[in-house]
Amino acid sequence: MTDRNPDTGAFFTRDRTWHPPAYTPDYKTSVLRSPQRALLALDGTLSEITGPVFGHAILGELDNDLIHNFARSGEAAIGERLIVHGRVLDENGRGVPGALIEVWQANAGGRYRHKKEGYLAALDPNFGGCGRCITDENGNYRFRTVKPGPYPWPNGPNDWRPAHIHFSVFGHGFAQRLITQMYFEGDPLIWRCPIVRTIPDQRAVERLIAPLDMANTIPMDARAYKFDIVLRGRRSTLFENRLDGN
Amino acid sequence: MTQDLTYLKETASQTAGPYVHIGLTPNASGITGVYSADLGAAMVNDRTKGTRITIRGCVIDGGGASLRDALVEIWQADAAGLHNSPSEPRGQADPDFTGWGRCACDGDGGEFIFHTIKPGRVPFKDGRLMAPHITFWIVARGINLGLHTRMYFPEEEQANAEDPLLLRLEHRDRVTTLIAQADGDDSYRFDIHLQGKRETVFLDI
DSSP, X not given: OOSSOOTTSOBOOOOTTTSOOSOOXXXXXXXXXXXXXXXXXXXXXXXXXXXXXXXXXXXXXXXXXXXXXXXXXXXXXXXOEEEEEEEEEETTSOBOTTOEEEEEOOOTTSOOOOTTXXXXXXXXXXXXXXXXXXXXXXXXXXXXXXXXXXXXXXXXXXXEEXXXXXXXXXXXXXXXXXXXXXXXXXXXXXGGOTTGGGSOOHHHHHTTEEOBOGGGXXXXXXXXXXXXXXXXXXXXXXXXXXXTTO | OOOOOOOOOOOOOOOOOTTHHHHHSTTTTTOOSSSSSOTTSOOBOTTOOSOEEEEEEEEXXXXXXXXXXXXXXXXXXXXTSOOSSTTOTTOOOOTTBOOEEEEEOOSGGGEEEEEEEOOOOOBOTTSOBOOSEEEEEEEOTTOSSOEEEEEEOTTOHHHHHTOHHHHTOSSGGGXXXXXXXXXXXXXXXXXXXXXXXXXXXXXXX
Protein backbone atom coordinates (compact mmCIF):
# COMPACT_ATOMS: atom_id res chain seq x y z
CA MET A 1 0.00 0.00 0.00
CA THR A 2 1.13 3.53 -0.64
CA ASP A 3 0.59 6.30 1.87
CA ARG A 4 -1.89 8.00 -0.41
CA ASN A 5 -5.52 7.54 0.40
CA PRO A 6 -7.50 6.48 -2.62
CA ASP A 7 -9.23 9.54 -4.01
CA THR A 8 -12.63 7.90 -3.67
CA GLY A 9 -13.29 8.45 0.04
CA ALA A 10 -15.77 10.89 1.50
CA PHE A 11 -14.38 14.08 2.99
CA PHE A 12 -13.86 14.97 6.61
CA THR A 13 -16.74 16.95 8.01
CA ARG A 14 -16.26 20.66 7.35
CA ASP A 15 -15.68 22.56 10.62
CA ARG A 16 -18.13 25.40 10.17
CA THR A 17 -17.05 27.06 13.42
CA TRP A 18 -13.64 27.63 11.79
CA HIS A 19 -15.06 29.24 8.66
CA PRO A 20 -16.91 32.56 8.79
CA PRO A 21 -20.64 32.20 9.44
CA ALA A 22 -23.00 33.35 6.68
CA TYR A 23 -24.52 36.24 8.65
CA THR A 24 -21.85 38.77 9.65
CA PRO A 25 -23.57 42.18 9.97
CA ASP A 26 -20.33 44.16 10.30
CA TYR A 27 -19.75 43.06 6.70
CA LYS A 28 -22.95 44.65 5.49
CA THR A 29 -23.39 42.87 2.18
CA SER A 30 -23.75 39.56 4.02
CA VAL A 31 -26.98 40.68 5.69
CA LEU A 32 -29.27 40.05 2.70
CA ARG A 33 -27.10 37.31 1.18
CA SER A 34 -26.89 34.90 4.11
CA PRO A 35 -29.15 31.84 4.23
CA GLN A 36 -31.18 31.80 7.43
CA ARG A 37 -32.46 28.24 7.46
CA ALA A 38 -30.33 25.38 8.72
CA LEU A 39 -28.22 23.67 6.07
CA LEU A 40 -29.19 20.10 5.19
CA ALA A 41 -26.36 17.76 6.19
CA LEU A 42 -25.31 15.33 3.50
CA ASP A 43 -22.39 12.98 3.96
CA GLY A 44 -20.60 13.03 0.62
CA THR A 45 -22.14 11.10 -2.25
CA LEU A 46 -20.44 10.45 -5.57
CA SER A 47 -21.75 13.82 -6.73
CA GLU A 48 -19.50 15.64 -4.22
CA ILE A 49 -16.65 13.13 -3.79
CA THR A 50 -15.80 13.48 -7.48
CA GLY A 51 -14.78 16.71 -9.15
CA PRO A 52 -13.21 18.14 -12.27
CA VAL A 53 -9.43 17.88 -12.61
CA PHE A 54 -7.48 20.17 -14.91
CA GLY A 55 -4.40 19.20 -16.85
CA HIS A 56 -1.31 21.34 -17.35
CA ALA A 57 -2.32 21.56 -21.02
CA ILE A 58 -4.78 24.35 -20.19
CA LEU A 59 -1.95 26.60 -19.04
CA GLY A 60 -0.31 29.24 -21.19
CA GLU A 61 3.31 30.23 -20.74
CA LEU A 62 2.52 33.45 -18.85
CA ASP A 63 -0.52 32.29 -16.91
CA ASN A 64 1.48 32.30 -13.65
CA ASP A 65 3.18 35.63 -14.34
CA LEU A 66 0.89 38.55 -13.54
CA ILE A 67 3.75 40.98 -14.13
CA HIS A 68 3.75 40.11 -17.82
CA ASN A 69 0.56 38.26 -18.79
CA PHE A 70 -1.37 41.45 -19.58
CA ALA A 71 1.58 43.71 -20.35
CA ARG A 72 2.53 45.07 -23.74
CA SER A 73 5.48 43.33 -25.31
CA GLY A 74 8.69 44.35 -23.58
CA GLU A 75 6.87 46.11 -20.72
CA ALA A 76 5.91 45.03 -17.22
CA ALA A 77 3.41 45.82 -14.48
CA ILE A 78 4.42 48.53 -11.99
CA GLY A 79 4.85 47.58 -8.34
CA GLU A 80 6.82 45.62 -5.81
CA ARG A 81 7.89 42.41 -7.52
CA LEU A 82 6.92 39.27 -5.63
CA ILE A 83 7.09 35.51 -5.86
CA VAL A 84 4.10 33.91 -4.14
CA HIS A 85 4.57 30.22 -3.56
CA GLY A 86 3.48 27.45 -1.27
CA ARG A 87 1.94 24.05 -1.06
CA VAL A 88 -1.60 22.75 -1.29
CA LEU A 89 -2.14 20.07 1.34
CA ASP A 90 -5.12 18.15 2.60
CA GLU A 91 -6.10 17.78 6.24
CA ASN A 92 -4.14 14.53 6.36
CA GLY A 93 -1.00 16.57 5.65
CA ARG A 94 -0.48 15.14 2.17
CA GLY A 95 0.35 17.32 -0.79
CA VAL A 96 -2.44 17.70 -3.34
CA PRO A 97 -1.02 17.30 -6.85
CA GLY A 98 -2.83 18.72 -9.87
CA ALA A 99 -4.76 21.33 -7.89
CA LEU A 100 -5.85 24.28 -10.02
CA ILE A 101 -5.20 27.64 -8.35
CA GLU A 102 -6.69 30.78 -9.85
CA VAL A 103 -5.74 34.17 -8.38
CA TRP A 104 -6.94 37.75 -8.84
CA GLN A 105 -5.95 41.00 -7.23
CA ALA A 106 -5.81 44.80 -7.40
CA ASN A 107 -2.80 46.53 -8.92
CA ALA A 108 -0.01 48.14 -6.90
CA GLY A 109 -2.18 51.22 -6.30
CA GLY A 110 -5.16 49.21 -5.03
CA ARG A 111 -7.19 49.48 -8.24
CA TYR A 112 -9.00 46.54 -9.87
CA ARG A 113 -9.45 46.33 -13.61
CA HIS A 114 -13.25 46.11 -13.51
CA LYS A 115 -16.05 48.18 -14.98
CA LYS A 116 -17.79 48.54 -11.61
CA GLU A 117 -14.64 49.67 -9.79
CA GLY A 118 -14.77 53.36 -8.83
CA TYR A 119 -11.63 53.92 -6.76
CA LEU A 120 -9.70 56.93 -8.04
CA ALA A 121 -6.30 55.18 -8.00
CA ALA A 122 -4.91 54.77 -11.49
CA LEU A 123 -5.14 51.69 -13.66
CA ASP A 124 -1.83 50.20 -14.74
CA PRO A 125 -2.07 49.60 -18.49
CA ASN A 126 0.27 46.64 -18.09
CA PHE A 127 -1.60 44.88 -15.29
CA GLY A 128 -4.71 42.72 -15.78
CA GLY A 129 -4.88 41.14 -12.34
CA CYS A 130 -5.53 37.45 -12.98
CA GLY A 131 -3.29 34.39 -13.06
CA ARG A 132 -3.39 30.66 -12.55
CA CYS A 133 -1.20 27.62 -11.97
CA ILE A 134 -1.49 23.92 -11.18
CA THR A 135 0.33 22.22 -8.32
CA ASP A 136 3.14 19.79 -9.08
CA GLU A 137 3.30 16.16 -7.94
CA ASN A 138 4.03 17.26 -4.37
CA GLY A 139 1.40 19.96 -4.21
CA ASN A 140 3.75 22.90 -4.75
CA TYR A 141 2.79 26.01 -6.71
CA ARG A 142 4.41 29.29 -7.57
CA PHE A 143 3.49 32.48 -9.39
CA ARG A 144 4.91 35.94 -9.95
CA THR A 145 3.08 39.19 -9.39
CA VAL A 146 3.29 42.68 -7.91
CA LYS A 147 2.17 43.43 -4.40
CA PRO A 148 -1.44 44.65 -4.47
CA GLY A 149 -2.23 47.93 -2.76
CA PRO A 150 -4.80 48.36 0.00
CA TYR A 151 -7.95 50.23 -0.99
CA PRO A 152 -11.04 51.86 0.54
CA TRP A 153 -14.43 50.23 0.12
CA PRO A 154 -17.99 51.23 0.88
CA ASN A 155 -18.94 49.36 4.04
CA GLY A 156 -18.32 51.58 7.05
CA PRO A 157 -17.50 55.24 6.35
CA ASN A 158 -13.75 54.58 6.34
CA ASP A 159 -13.08 50.88 5.80
CA TRP A 160 -9.92 49.80 3.99
CA ARG A 161 -9.11 46.36 2.73
CA PRO A 162 -5.65 45.12 3.67
CA ALA A 163 -3.47 44.17 0.71
CA HIS A 164 -4.69 40.74 -0.41
CA ILE A 165 -4.71 38.22 -3.22
CA HIS A 166 -7.86 36.20 -3.90
CA PHE A 167 -7.32 32.44 -4.30
CA SER A 168 -9.74 29.96 -5.85
CA VAL A 169 -8.71 26.33 -5.40
CA PHE A 170 -9.89 23.03 -6.86
CA GLY A 171 -8.78 19.82 -5.21
CA HIS A 172 -9.95 16.48 -6.57
CA GLY A 173 -13.53 16.56 -5.26
CA PHE A 174 -16.20 19.22 -5.69
CA ALA A 175 -16.75 19.26 -1.90
CA GLN A 176 -13.19 20.63 -1.57
CA ARG A 177 -13.99 23.72 -3.61
CA LEU A 178 -12.61 26.76 -1.78
CA ILE A 179 -12.19 30.49 -2.27
CA THR A 180 -10.12 32.47 0.20
CA GLN A 181 -7.81 35.49 0.45
CA MET A 182 -4.11 35.71 1.26
CA TYR A 183 -2.85 38.61 3.38
CA PHE A 184 0.69 39.90 3.92
CA GLU A 185 2.69 39.67 7.12
CA GLY A 186 2.82 42.93 9.05
CA ASP A 187 -0.12 44.70 7.40
CA PRO A 188 -1.81 46.79 10.13
CA LEU A 189 -5.10 46.80 8.19
CA ILE A 190 -5.62 43.04 8.58
CA TRP A 191 -7.10 43.07 12.07
CA ARG A 192 -9.22 46.16 11.32
CA CYS A 193 -10.91 44.62 8.27
CA PRO A 194 -14.61 43.66 8.59
CA ILE A 195 -14.15 40.89 6.01
CA VAL A 196 -11.17 39.39 7.85
CA ARG A 197 -13.17 39.69 11.05
CA THR A 198 -15.98 37.52 9.69
CA ILE A 199 -13.67 34.66 10.71
CA PRO A 200 -14.36 34.01 14.39
CA ASP A 201 -11.13 32.25 15.34
CA GLN A 202 -7.90 34.28 15.41
CA ARG A 203 -5.88 31.16 14.60
CA ALA A 204 -7.86 30.69 11.38
CA VAL A 205 -7.04 34.27 10.36
CA GLU A 206 -3.35 33.74 11.11
CA ARG A 207 -3.38 30.86 8.61
CA LEU A 208 -4.33 33.39 5.91
CA ILE A 209 -1.33 35.66 6.56
CA ALA A 210 1.64 34.80 4.38
CA PRO A 211 5.09 35.39 5.91
CA LEU A 212 7.93 37.03 4.05
CA ASP A 213 10.14 34.17 2.84
CA MET A 214 13.65 35.50 2.28
CA ALA A 215 14.89 31.98 1.42
CA ASN A 216 12.88 32.06 -1.79
CA THR A 217 13.52 35.61 -2.88
CA ILE A 218 15.31 36.21 -6.14
CA PRO A 219 18.18 38.56 -5.22
CA MET A 220 18.05 41.93 -6.98
CA ASP A 221 14.67 40.95 -8.49
CA ALA A 222 11.73 39.86 -6.29
CA ARG A 223 10.84 39.16 -2.67
CA ALA A 224 8.90 36.01 -1.79
CA TYR A 225 5.87 35.24 0.35
CA LYS A 226 4.86 31.69 1.28
CA PHE A 227 1.22 30.72 1.45
CA ASP A 228 0.17 27.13 2.16
CA ILE A 229 -3.44 26.12 1.58
CA VAL A 230 -5.20 23.21 3.27
CA LEU A 231 -8.14 21.49 1.59
CA ARG A 232 -10.48 18.99 3.20
CA GLY A 233 -9.04 15.53 3.76
CA ARG A 234 -10.58 12.24 2.72
CA ARG A 235 -11.52 9.37 4.93
CA SER A 236 -10.07 5.96 4.19
CA THR A 237 -12.59 3.85 2.36
CA LEU A 238 -11.12 0.59 3.64
CA PHE A 239 -14.03 -0.36 5.86
CA GLU A 240 -16.73 1.71 4.19
CA ASN A 241 -19.50 0.50 1.92
CA ARG A 242 -18.67 -3.15 2.54
CA LEU A 243 -21.66 -4.60 4.29
CA ASP A 244 -21.02 -7.94 6.00
CA GLY A 245 -22.03 -10.81 3.75
CA ASN A 246 -21.75 -8.76 0.58
CA MET B 1 -1.73 12.66 27.85
CA THR B 2 -2.28 10.81 24.63
CA GLN B 3 -0.59 10.80 21.29
CA ASP B 4 -1.40 13.83 19.14
CA LEU B 5 -3.87 13.76 16.29
CA THR B 6 -1.91 15.54 13.63
CA TYR B 7 -4.63 16.62 11.24
CA LEU B 8 -4.38 20.07 9.70
CA LYS B 9 -7.25 22.54 9.71
CA GLU B 10 -8.86 23.44 6.41
CA THR B 11 -7.93 26.95 5.22
CA ALA B 12 -10.74 29.32 6.21
CA SER B 13 -12.93 30.70 3.45
CA GLN B 14 -13.20 34.37 2.57
CA THR B 15 -15.78 35.96 0.31
CA ALA B 16 -15.09 35.89 -3.43
CA GLY B 17 -15.74 39.64 -3.35
CA PRO B 18 -17.17 41.93 -6.04
CA TYR B 19 -14.46 41.20 -8.59
CA VAL B 20 -14.50 37.41 -8.70
CA HIS B 21 -15.09 37.64 -12.44
CA ILE B 22 -11.61 39.11 -12.95
CA GLY B 23 -10.10 35.90 -11.68
CA LEU B 24 -12.52 33.24 -12.83
CA THR B 25 -14.12 34.56 -16.02
CA PRO B 26 -11.66 37.24 -17.15
CA ASN B 27 -12.71 37.17 -20.80
CA ALA B 28 -16.35 37.70 -19.84
CA SER B 29 -15.29 40.61 -17.62
CA GLY B 30 -13.34 42.32 -20.41
CA ILE B 31 -9.82 41.16 -19.57
CA THR B 32 -8.91 39.55 -22.84
CA GLY B 33 -5.67 38.15 -24.12
CA VAL B 34 -4.56 36.48 -20.90
CA TYR B 35 -6.41 33.16 -21.28
CA SER B 36 -7.63 31.93 -24.66
CA ALA B 37 -11.04 31.05 -23.17
CA ASP B 38 -12.76 31.17 -19.81
CA LEU B 39 -12.68 27.82 -18.05
CA GLY B 40 -16.06 26.12 -17.78
CA ALA B 41 -17.64 28.08 -20.62
CA ALA B 42 -18.11 24.98 -22.77
CA MET B 43 -19.29 21.72 -21.20
CA VAL B 44 -20.34 19.86 -24.36
CA ASN B 45 -19.11 19.37 -27.91
CA ASP B 46 -20.63 17.84 -31.05
CA ARG B 47 -19.92 14.31 -29.87
CA THR B 48 -21.30 14.55 -26.33
CA LYS B 49 -23.83 11.82 -25.60
CA GLY B 50 -27.19 12.71 -24.09
CA THR B 51 -30.07 15.13 -24.28
CA ARG B 52 -28.96 18.74 -24.66
CA ILE B 53 -30.55 21.00 -22.07
CA THR B 54 -30.34 24.66 -21.13
CA ILE B 55 -30.54 25.94 -17.57
CA ARG B 56 -31.18 29.58 -16.75
CA GLY B 57 -31.67 31.25 -13.42
CA CYS B 58 -30.81 34.03 -11.03
CA VAL B 59 -29.36 34.22 -7.55
CA ILE B 60 -31.78 36.37 -5.53
CA ASP B 61 -31.07 38.12 -2.24
CA GLY B 62 -33.33 38.65 0.76
CA GLY B 63 -34.58 41.94 -0.71
CA GLY B 64 -35.69 40.28 -3.93
CA ALA B 65 -32.84 41.63 -6.04
CA SER B 66 -30.88 39.46 -8.45
CA LEU B 67 -27.16 39.41 -7.75
CA ARG B 68 -25.10 40.96 -10.56
CA ASP B 69 -21.79 39.89 -9.11
CA ALA B 70 -22.36 36.21 -8.34
CA LEU B 71 -20.53 33.31 -9.94
CA VAL B 72 -22.14 29.90 -10.31
CA GLU B 73 -20.41 26.59 -10.95
CA ILE B 74 -22.16 23.30 -11.69
CA TRP B 75 -20.93 19.72 -11.56
CA GLN B 76 -22.83 16.68 -12.78
CA ALA B 77 -22.72 13.16 -14.12
CA ASP B 78 -22.85 12.33 -17.80
CA ALA B 79 -25.86 10.79 -19.53
CA ALA B 80 -24.93 7.36 -18.16
CA GLY B 81 -24.57 8.61 -14.58
CA LEU B 82 -20.75 8.67 -14.54
CA HIS B 83 -18.55 11.62 -13.54
CA ASN B 84 -15.63 12.77 -15.66
CA SER B 85 -13.26 12.60 -12.69
CA PRO B 86 -10.31 10.49 -11.54
CA SER B 87 -12.29 9.97 -8.33
CA GLU B 88 -15.09 8.20 -10.20
CA PRO B 89 -14.71 4.53 -9.16
CA ARG B 90 -17.36 3.01 -11.44
CA GLY B 91 -15.89 3.46 -14.90
CA GLN B 92 -14.95 5.85 -17.66
CA ALA B 93 -17.32 8.74 -18.26
CA ASP B 94 -18.07 10.24 -21.67
CA PRO B 95 -14.75 11.91 -22.64
CA ASP B 96 -16.70 14.49 -24.65
CA PHE B 97 -18.47 15.85 -21.60
CA THR B 98 -16.60 17.81 -18.94
CA GLY B 99 -19.40 17.69 -16.37
CA TRP B 100 -18.28 21.05 -15.02
CA GLY B 101 -19.49 24.51 -15.96
CA ARG B 102 -18.92 28.03 -14.70
CA CYS B 103 -20.95 31.16 -15.42
CA ALA B 104 -20.75 34.78 -14.28
CA CYS B 105 -24.09 36.39 -13.39
CA ASP B 106 -23.24 39.81 -14.73
CA GLY B 107 -25.50 40.03 -17.73
CA ASP B 108 -28.79 41.93 -17.87
CA GLY B 109 -30.81 40.91 -14.87
CA GLY B 110 -28.00 38.87 -13.35
CA GLU B 111 -28.93 35.67 -15.15
CA PHE B 112 -26.71 32.62 -15.41
CA ILE B 113 -27.01 30.16 -18.27
CA PHE B 114 -25.59 26.68 -18.80
CA HIS B 115 -25.71 24.56 -21.94
CA THR B 116 -25.27 20.99 -20.81
CA ILE B 117 -26.91 17.56 -20.97
CA LYS B 118 -29.39 15.85 -18.73
CA PRO B 119 -27.44 13.67 -16.27
CA GLY B 120 -28.10 10.00 -15.62
CA ARG B 121 -28.85 8.64 -12.18
CA VAL B 122 -26.07 8.24 -9.62
CA PRO B 123 -26.19 5.84 -6.67
CA PHE B 124 -26.40 7.07 -3.11
CA LYS B 125 -23.97 5.60 -0.57
CA ASP B 126 -26.29 2.70 0.20
CA GLY B 127 -26.85 1.83 -3.45
CA ARG B 128 -30.28 3.42 -3.87
CA LEU B 129 -30.37 5.54 -7.02
CA MET B 130 -30.59 9.27 -6.58
CA ALA B 131 -32.84 11.18 -8.97
CA PRO B 132 -31.01 12.97 -11.80
CA HIS B 133 -29.54 16.15 -10.36
CA ILE B 134 -26.92 18.82 -10.90
CA THR B 135 -24.71 20.12 -8.09
CA PHE B 136 -24.54 23.92 -7.80
CA TRP B 137 -21.92 26.05 -6.03
CA ILE B 138 -22.56 29.77 -5.59
CA VAL B 139 -20.07 32.47 -4.56
CA ALA B 140 -20.41 36.26 -4.50
CA ARG B 141 -19.63 39.39 -2.58
CA GLY B 142 -21.38 38.99 0.79
CA ILE B 143 -21.26 35.18 0.70
CA ASN B 144 -18.57 34.19 3.20
CA LEU B 145 -18.41 30.49 2.32
CA GLY B 146 -19.48 29.06 -1.05
CA LEU B 147 -23.02 27.65 -1.00
CA HIS B 148 -23.72 24.11 -2.21
CA THR B 149 -27.13 23.07 -3.45
CA ARG B 150 -28.70 20.77 -6.07
CA MET B 151 -31.07 21.14 -8.96
CA TYR B 152 -33.53 18.30 -9.70
CA PHE B 153 -35.77 17.88 -12.74
CA PRO B 154 -39.54 18.51 -12.72
CA GLU B 155 -40.40 15.63 -15.09
CA GLU B 156 -38.73 13.07 -12.82
CA GLU B 157 -41.61 12.84 -10.36
CA GLN B 158 -41.11 9.17 -9.54
CA ALA B 159 -37.34 9.41 -9.14
CA ASN B 160 -37.65 12.59 -7.09
CA ALA B 161 -40.18 10.89 -4.80
CA GLU B 162 -37.62 8.23 -3.90
CA ASP B 163 -34.51 10.42 -3.88
CA PRO B 164 -32.53 9.88 -0.66
CA LEU B 165 -31.70 13.56 -0.26
CA LEU B 166 -35.16 14.90 -1.02
CA LEU B 167 -36.69 12.32 1.33
CA ARG B 168 -34.58 13.70 4.12
CA LEU B 169 -36.22 17.14 4.02
CA GLU B 170 -38.39 17.44 7.08
CA HIS B 171 -40.32 20.44 5.76
CA ARG B 172 -41.85 19.04 2.59
CA ASP B 173 -42.76 22.45 1.17
CA ARG B 174 -39.03 23.13 0.77
CA VAL B 175 -38.56 20.26 -1.71
CA THR B 176 -39.81 22.52 -4.49
CA THR B 177 -36.87 24.91 -3.93
CA LEU B 178 -34.61 22.21 -5.37
CA ILE B 179 -36.71 21.36 -8.44
CA ALA B 180 -36.26 23.39 -11.60
CA GLN B 181 -39.20 24.66 -13.62
CA ALA B 182 -39.73 23.52 -17.19
CA ASP B 183 -39.17 26.51 -19.44
CA GLY B 184 -39.72 25.20 -22.96
CA ASP B 185 -38.37 22.07 -24.64
CA ASP B 186 -35.32 20.78 -22.80
CA SER B 187 -35.01 24.16 -21.12
CA TYR B 188 -35.22 24.80 -17.41
CA ARG B 189 -35.34 27.70 -15.00
CA PHE B 190 -33.69 27.36 -11.58
CA ASP B 191 -33.71 30.45 -9.39
CA ILE B 192 -31.70 30.34 -6.19
CA HIS B 193 -33.14 32.27 -3.25
CA LEU B 194 -30.60 33.14 -0.59
CA GLN B 195 -33.23 34.14 1.99
CA GLY B 196 -36.94 34.49 2.59
CA LYS B 197 -40.01 32.29 2.31
CA ARG B 198 -38.63 30.55 -0.76
CA GLU B 199 -35.08 30.17 0.58
CA THR B 200 -33.33 27.41 -1.34
CA VAL B 201 -32.21 24.39 0.62
CA PHE B 202 -28.43 24.64 0.93
CA LEU B 203 -26.30 21.64 1.81
CA ASP B 204 -23.72 20.97 4.47
CA ILE B 205 -21.57 18.54 2.53
